[in-house]
Amino acid sequence: MYGKLGVYEPTRLGPTVRVRVTISPCYLTCARQPVPPQREMAHGSFPERSRAMILYPAIDLKDGQVVRLLKGDMEQATVFNNDPAVQAEAFQKAGCAWLHLVDLNGAFAGHPVNGAAVEGILAATDVPVQLGGGIRDIATIEMWLAKGIARVILGTMAVETPDFVRKAAQTFPGRVAVGLDARKGRVATRGWAKETSMMVTDLAKAFEDAGVAAIIYTDIDRDGAMQGPNISATAALAQATDIPVIASGGVSSLADLIALRDTGMVSGTILGRALYDGALDLGDALKVLA
Ligand code: AMZ
Numbered sequence: 001m002y003g004k005l006g007v008y009e010p011t012r013l014g015p016t017v018r019v020r021v022t023i024s025p026c027y028l029t030c031a032r033q034p035v036p037p038q039r040e041m042a043h044g045s046f047p048e049r050s051r052a053m054i055l056y057p058a059i060d061l062k063d064g065q066v067v068r069l070l071k072g073d074m075e076q077a078t079v080f081n082n083d084p085a086v087q088a089e090a091f092q093k094a095g096c097a098w099l100h101l102v103d104l105n106g107a108f109a110g111h112p113v114n115g116a117a118v119e120g121i122l123a124a125t126d127v128p129v130q131l132g133g134g135i136r137d138i139a140t141i142e143m144w145l146a147k148g149i150a151r152v153i154l155g156t157m158a159v160e161t162p163d164f165v166r167k168a169a170q171t172f173p174g175r176v177a178v179g180l181d182a183r184k185g186r187v188a189t190r191g192w193a194k195e196t197s198m199m200v201t202d203l204a205k206a207f208e209d210a211g212v213a214a215i216i217y218t219d220i221d222r223d224g225a226m227q228g229p230n231i232s233a234t235a236a237l238a239q240a241t242d243i244p245v246i247a248s249g250g251v252s253s254l255a256d257l258i259a260l261r262d263t264g265m266v267s268g269t270i271l272g273r274a275l276y277d278g279a280l281d282l283g284d285a286l287k288v289l290a
Helices: 046-050 084-093 104-109 115-124 138-147 156-160 162-171 200-206 231-240 254-262 273-277 282-289
Strands: 054-062 065-070 073-081 099-103 129-132 151-154 176-183 186-189 194-199 215-219 245-248 266-271
Touching (some): 054 084, 054 115, 054 245, 084 099, 099 104, 099 115, 115 129, 156 162, 156 176, 162 176, 176 200, 186 200, 200 215, 231 245, 231 254, 254 266, 254 282
Parallel strands (some): 054 266, 099 129, 215 245
């Protein structure tokens, strides 16, 4: 399906439709996402950057529930919904074009933990879904893409094994994003429990031309804090790389969204606690950026 600007827009078919694919197992994707999403894969192209920012409502999963953490601390979790699929349906009904899912237990464990909740969301919605948390090998990527995830997010592996990310991005074009989550510019991994000395910008540059669809940059100290996003750091990152940058952490008002948009460089933003607290209405946010 092609949008207003002639750019491919990913869609998902209904959950009951299946296609038979006879090519490489890499492309054994389920019918919900039969064509790799390329909405953000044309990195380096100005049309992508000048297009409207994509809003990604976040559904963070802990013990099968929808939660928000404060600065990534599992001990400071607020449960917002016991039924992730209901939450996802509500976001879809409000008009979002994508969903952003995090398997929080998975990020700590290093393998998927909230798989049933993710599958429930896939069954209840048909917008493209990106998912991070505990995705650390090709088999897991393949499994999620086959189940209908549009794009996987690799965080820990991007720091610990960048070559793996390059290989994954080549194997699954347009379907691998990198999650760079940082405190004071330095990337943290493994559920943000492990500090590294890697600078976000250096790491982002290491993936230039690797074919990753997007970089999701989270300022950990802003995450769940409702104090506004780190606009200067996000813009500096977007300036330093041709890969589309998605902002995450701290977005709490329409003014924040407008400020991100007005950088002219940010391709999208994750919305979390502000939606759950009611500080921001998803419909209003979508209208402001339309
Ligand atoms: O909040 C946290 N403690 C947290 C979180 N939201 N820890 C990891 N994550 C997210 C990252 C990224 O989307 O923002 O998990 C993903 C990375 O997981 P992994 O397993 O690849 O490092």
